[in-house]
Amino acid sequence: MQATICQTAVNPSLFSAEGFVGLIFLATIALIVVGALIATTSKRLVRCVAGLAVCFTGLAGAYYFLLSPFIAMMQMLIYVGAVSIIIAFAIMLATPENEDTAEIKGAGLAGPLGFSLGALFFSALTILGLKTHWQVFPRQGTGNLKQIGTDLLTRHAMVFELISIVLLMAILGAVVLARKGRD
Amino acid sequence: MNIVEQTRIALLELFPDLAAADAEARAKAEAEAAEAAEAVAPVEAEQEVTAAAATGEAETATPPPAEESAEAATPETKAAAAEKEPAAEGPRQNGVAVGDYDRHGVHLDVLCDPQQVVAAAEILDQAGFFIEAITGVDWLKEDQMEVIYDYNRNDGRLCRVVVRTRIPRAEPELPSITNVYPGANWHEREAYDFFGIRFLGHPDLTRILLPEDADFYPLLKDFTL
Amino acid sequence: MTAPIRCREDETFVLNLGPQHPATHGVLRVKLTMDGEYVVKAEPVLGYIHRMHEKMAEDRTFAQFMPNTARMDYLHALAYNHGYVLTVERAAGIEVPERAEYIRVITVELNRLTSHLLWWAAFLLDLGGFSPLLYAFDDREQILDLLERVTGSRLTYCYFRFGGVYNDIDDDFITGTRNFIKRLRSRLPRLYHDLVTKNIILIKRLKDIGFVSKEQCRKYGATGPLLRGSGVQFDIRKNEPYSVYPEFDFDIPVYDEGDCMARYMVRMDEIEQSMRIIEQALDKLPDGPVRAKVPKILKPAAGDYYAAVEAARGSFGCRLVCNGDKSPYRLKLRSPTFSNLSLFGEVAEGMLLADALAFMGSLDLVIPEIDR
Amino acid sequence: MDTSIWRPILYLIGFMAFAGVNAAWLGWAERKGAAHIQRRNGPKEVGPFGLWQPLADGIKLMTKQLLIPSGTDDILFRIAPILAMIPALTSMVVIPFSGNIQARSIDMSVLLIFALASIGMFAILLGGWASGNKYAVISAARVVSQSIAYEIPMLITVITIVMITGSTNLQDIALAQQGGFWHWNIFRLEGGHFVYMWIAFLIYFICSVAETNRAPFDMAEAESELVAGYMTEYGSMGFGLFMMGEYLNIVVGACMTTILFLGGWGSPFGFLPGIWWFLIKIYILIFTIIWIRWTYPRTQIYKLLNLSWKILIPFSLVNLLVTAAFIKVF
Secondary structure (H helix, E strand, C coil), rough: CCCCCCCCCCCCCCCHHHHHHHHHHHHHHHHHHHHHHHHHCCCCHHHHHHHHHHHHHHHHHHHHHHCCHHHHHHHHHHHHHHHHHHHHHHHHHHHCCCCCCCCCHHHHHHHHHHHHHHHHHHHHHHHHHHHHCCCCCCCCCCCCCHEEEHHHHCHHHHHHHHHHHHHHHHHHHHHHHHHHHCC | CCHHHHHHHHHHCCCCHHHHHHHHHHHHHHHHHHHHCCCCCCCCCCHHHHHHHHHHHHCCCCCCCHHHHHHHHHHHHHHHHHHHCCCCCCCCCCECCCCHHHHCCCCEEEEEEEHHHHHHHHHHCCCCEEEEEEEEECCCCEEEEEEEEEEEEECCCCCCCEEEEEEEECCCCCECCCCCCCHHHHHHHHHHHHHHEEECCCCCCCCCCCCCCCCCCCCCCCCCC | CCCCCCCCCHHHHHEEEECCCCCCCCCEEEEEEEECCCEHHHHECCCCCCCCCHHHHCCCCHHHHHHHHHCCCCCCCCHHHHHHHHHHHHHHHHCCHHHHHHHHHHEEEHHHHHHHHHHHHHHHHHHHHHHHHHHHHHEEEHHHHHHHHHHHHCCCCEEEEEECCCCCCCCCHHHHHHHHHHHHHHHHHHHHHHHHHHHHHHHHHCCCCCCCCHHHHHHHHHCCCCCCCCCHHHHHHHHCCCCCCCCCCCCCCCCCCCCCHHHHHHHHHHHHHHHHHHHHHHHCCCCCECCCCCCCCCCCCEEEEEEEEEEEEEEEEEEECCCCCCCEEEEEEEEEEHHHHCCCEEEEEEEHHHHHHHHHHHHCCCHHHHHH | CCHHHHHHHHHHHHHHHHHHHHHHHHHHHHHHHHHHHCCCCCCCCCHHHHCCCCHHHHHHHCCCCCCCCCCCCCHHHHHHHHHHHHHHHHHHHHCCCCCCCCCCCCHHHHHHHHHHHHHHHHHHHHHHHHHHHHHHHHHHHHHHHHHHHHHHHHHHHHHHHHHHHHHHHHHHHCCCCCHHHHHHHHHHCCHCCCHHHHHHHHHHHHHHHHHCCCCCHHHHHCHHHHHCHHCCCCCCEEEEEHHHHHHHHHHHHHHHHHHCCCCCCCCCCCCCCCCCHHHHHHHHHHHCCCCCHCCCCCCCHHHHHHHHHHHHHHHHHHHHHHHCCCCCCC
């Protein structure tokens, strides 16, 4: 069974299944945006991580709507359950409580630079998104384990490998942060 | 030699003149005892014992005389060492008294100078004693402060030793024995806490039971409730 | 044991264990400098329940001070009664009737049982096992009921008098005690040993944890089960016999390992030994008065007196300095856990927090007795 | 009106009620069970057998002031208890109580439950950190290391089940075990899996006890070490939510064990409708968990982690290999 986004009903009633699903979809998008905002604007690192986790959860929801429950679950398991927690853990171990944003050399430049880079990236993505002709793959049985297994080991083998690299990075980062300063 | 006698001789090291007198007395007593015992069995090596006693290394000079000879020696040695009781006539002299265990609960009662407590602790540490308690007594009338160290053994050989010293009330200072017995740390802090006795060389002489901002020493006799 | 990770000063943090903490069983505070889960430094901070009993003693007559002794170690109050009474009797030269001595031994040993049972309960609580607490309390309650019958109080007894005891024991007490011992004998192997002592988790948590050497014990003046757990056979009841203890046939349990398990086993064995003593005392209990004639106001001769008893936690000593007055000139109360706890800082260094707390539990602390 | 909307809503209400009743009355059951293990009565004043005790406790907790100590991270401190409760509640959605009582049958329901469980862990981490209390922070660190350590053997064990049944849908897994207890994964006769499956069951059960932070693995709230762990600073309903979350986690854990190993809602002999068997099985498991808690002392954090990394993970990996071999060979 898959969730379905109703593409035909133009103005569905809120109490119909389609309307309900639409609401949930909007909530998921809100989660992504709010999470991302918290993650980028909060001054406390732990809150940033919490925001990141919220953003990841929203993303998982989005994957679910994109008919990829497996990826959605993996998003939750790996990004929320492992990566966010390891980052939070590393922060807890490595930084003193309520650390003020320290004065780093050239910190004044970081804001505008980051903003412009972000804007550039964002506009590029937007243009791409608008220009691309989106193809809808009518793929059935995305929840089928065999299918996923075959896909992961054939078509998406590279992605599969990349995931392990992400995990490795997360682990390494945590270890480096946690062991910093110890002999 | 029983443990009390052994410890007594070891402790006499603190008081060289007393030790000499004591060794003499003991040699005499032993000679007498040997004479008496000769008929029964030859006693070995009194010479070594007396020599060792004179230098105060009783433990190293192992061959102990027969138990009865030590027993026989006791009255004389008691008299030789110091007076028995700290009470009665006049201030007590420094020395090692053999206590009346049944009456007072201690076997040896040492009175020494404040500077000698560390040496005493070292001797007792060598002999395998453990520190039981350190406390003070405020003798207001005599304007003195008495510091009492209780030692005991835990190897099954019964010998309680009390080491006491007197320090002026106005300036209650004496060296700390924490280097010999780390366990004395808290006891000394307690004595400081209650009496204001300052143990020189103590690593952390602060209040232990009373609040850190207390400005009184409650067990002083002029501290009234 | 894994070696502690040595770390930079700024990576440690200070953890205030207490004065209100479930594991300190009272108002002890331990300032722990921690490196993660490892204890880098442990400093016990005392005095939160300090009442200055020693000053109180100087202010009242010998008899008036009696109740105070029970308020130091509220778990083995009778031993403290006993220690104080022995000292004063020694000072005043009072002879105690034999029956009274037997009653003293019986009640002190019963009280020792309550103390050990409560220690067992609290120790298991420290290790996270809650149920044993109630099993032990179940048994302890029986003893408290028995003791309440003869002493009139349940915890802070003031039962001993100079020259005897306050109250004679009756047949109900004797049969009650016999029944209780039968009951505890049947419960010990099942509820205590099968369920707890042989539990693999308990063994893993106690074996090789909190090693205290003989030498450390000597340097710190440790006594009681802590010392016996380190392989030293030292018990005032045997080594420096007082009262009628020489009459009884009992053993001093000694374990050489010096770890928490050894201390645990020492106490568990002591429970059995105490039961043996009580049984023998009940069998041999002579008839006669329970109290000698003693003047109301005692004025012992001037001098210095010392007596010690074996309390549940170690040797409790009283040093009494008299000047011929009706109240002590100075009374020093040597409490065993004060010395035992002073060792904590050194031993706990480098331990895991959980192990340090297991070690603390194995010391059997009673804070009012440390703080006096 | 489209009726399809009512089905989820009814199920929502039903499962919320089930979850709420469990969260509240498991507390009662725990206290009562503990009391009887300890030879006492337990709650008995409020209502018959003290059955209304949870209501009294709930009212008390809800009417108490929510104290937020200074030095805490206000927002996270408030959110954490809710976050601890929600995932456990959400997990209920995919649990098949019987062949037809299930809110939603999702293909990835096994993964969903683990994904949600990790959010619960995150909530404890945040709560512990936000409290700004050292005990809470130590506890949070312990929770994370413990959860990560135990999630691995747990997932590996689950994979063996997935391999045997060929599905990650809980309903399918339950369906594959129908028709008598010899079809249950733990004693599965066909394919000869019974040879080693009880080991897998043990590993899984130990892990689920550890994952739900229950004694003897309750390192997170080891009261004799960390006072109350991550809950130290929580009072009133913040504490209440954490407690309810904990009990719900136990329920979910028991449900998972039942479905994965004990045949789900399948009847062992063929009488009584499935839902009853399901409930009987989970409550037996829950009772076992309570029983263990009140019998054993607590382990110690490093021994706990060693157990996972040195024993459970290797065993579960070997188990995985053996399963693959069995599937290939038989």
